[in-house]
Amino acid sequence: MRVLIMGAAGMVGQKLLSRLQNADTGLGNISKIYLHDMVPANTASWSGASEVLVGNIAEAAEMQKLADLKPDVIFHLASIVSGEAELEFSKGWQVNMAGSWAFLESLRQHHDDSGGTYVPKIIFTSSIAVFGPPFPDKISDEFLCAPQTSYGAQKAIVEMLIADYSRKGYIEGISIRLPTICVRPGKPNLAASSFFSGIIREPLNGVEAILPVSDDVRHWHASPRSAARFLTHAASLDLSQLGSRRSLNMPGVSCTVAEQIEALRNVAGSDVVALIKPQLEERIVKIVAGWPRNFDTARAHALGFESEASFEEIIKIYLEDDLPKP
Amino acid sequence: MRVLIMGAAGMVGQKLLSRLQNADTGLGNISKIYLHDMVPANTASWSGASEVLVGNIAEAAEMQKLADLKPDVIFHLASIVSGEAELEFSKGWQVNMAGSWAFLESLRQHHDDSGGTYVPKIIFTSSIAVFGPPFPDKISDEFLCAPQTSYGAQKAIVEMLIADYSRKGYIEGISIRLPTICVRPGKPNLAASSFFSGIIREPLNGVEAILPVSDDVRHWHASPRSAARFLTHAASLDLSQLGSRRSLNMPGVSCTVAEQIEALRNVAGSDVVALIKPQLEERIVKIVAGWPRNFDTARAHALGFESEASFEEIIKIYLEDDLPKP
Structure with missing residues (x-):
């Protein structure tokens, strides 16, 4: 099995790589991991075959190149962050929406070229930024998306794309809406959180x-360890059981x-x-x-996600x- | 005031034109109406100045041309229908999503070029196809979008775009989710409805x-007359009162x-x-x-929409x- 991690140089990407190395994730044998990001990802925590790829997910040609790898499992963690998407409106839509759409289109082309046998599994990290106030005491699995930031809107839109491409059978996708990840290691950053x-x-x-x-x-909140575990658990699931609701609030x-x-x-x-x-x-x-x-994450719990x-x-x-x- | 109707040759577009002619819609004086569609729209029911435009909303250059008209009020009714978007996947996304995004980008450019004074009002016709089962007895204003068709996903995504461009102040947008329009005049068509x-x-x-x-x-259900009235009522509202939730289920x-x-x-x-x-x-x-x-359309009622x-x-x-x- 070939695995692609988009956004592999980031904190969650690195936690994921380490988890794939050290835990029994139920994913089966990984023959090669492709690590893609804007800067070269660290491969220190992975002992198997890997390839470090550097490029911009806003570019359709770059997305085509990644799809041409025909990965079996794709962890799509790549985006510019909320603050940057808010300040640079056009860049936010190009990177966080258009890039993902181009990628899905390239995957669909491979699906068609394969006579429908190539159906990659995609685990997309979305965010609770898809929600906006007023909120109920606990946000349920049926609460509307009403983002208050461009970042949240872009995440919600990629969720829709992933759900529709999955419904049509081109991919097997899931979007997991991460809590705020805490305690983040390293230095403070400019995020409001x-x-x-x-x-x-x-x-x-x-x-x-x-x-x-x-x-x-x-x-x-959830820990970085939980974030990595959500990702591998999502990848280990039979995603067809999600039906047409492919976006899940994580515990x-x-x-x-x-x-x-x-x-x-x-x-x-x-x-x-x-x-x-x-x-x-x-x-x-x-x-x-x-x-x-606060959230009532009944669906995620029923599917075995735990924080x-x-x-x-x-x-x-x-x-x-x-x-x-x- | 200059008005643009996209999808003007369709049944609802024609009902809208007739209503703009014959009813006191509270929109003020219309100096010119631009009627855009894939085929020339009938202008018989409009006695004022008009211009008939023909083109494909999937093309960014066409969307640029429409934005260059700098209309004050835009009724965006244009899309390919559900069945066609389901059969022709790629075409559906190009026409129903990419075209609308290109249009919003062109309008934003004019907003910027005007020093922020150009803020067109956009009334986008969305659909109850943004929802998918399982449903509660009545769908509330806070129920999630989980479309079962590409058409529904495309509508939900354009809603998100319109909400975000509105939040940023580039446009003043609203998306109105029409009930099934009944009784449609004319011949039966291939729609499942x-x-x-x-x-x-x-x-x-x-x-x-x-x-x-x-x-x-x-x-x-709602009548064609209601559909036209929803559109003009939406155009007459101060849309800032919608806050960040710009999508409304119509009565x-x-x-x-x-x-x-x-x-x-x-x-x-x-x-x-x-x-x-x-x-x-x-x-x-x-x-x-x-x-x-069934729906509980409390928000729409509070804003004066009636069926x-x-x-x-x-x-x-x-x-x-x-x-x-x-």
């Missing part, structure tokens, strides 16, 4: 962290910032918590007010998997 | 009509085929009803089983507006 990880990660590394929102903000932990902080106190003590410095930032407050707080049960567990996974060793 | 009109229209014209489904099938009449037939009996008598010949057609039965049956209150009223509108005069 960065602080959700930062207020845990920085104090655990002895560094102060700004909390830019009120501590009663509730949000929806997560719903908790307030105050609950995040109490979990940190339980795991690491009050001295660590003291490194969190509340300092309201109106721009972030406003953005976060439009984000989902952490508590935010403490999420912190412990960071300590196990990602805390820099001294 | 054709019989809903046929079992009323043909008997009223003294002709037999096949009923290909069981008479307990429930569906969602309609939910009734079973048996109730349709009883309404026909009340209006036209049992001899007319006797011209309906039940003859199950499995292909149609199967398609129709996947269609919505008929009964199927009898729908039949009477056919008699008034469309029954061929002997």
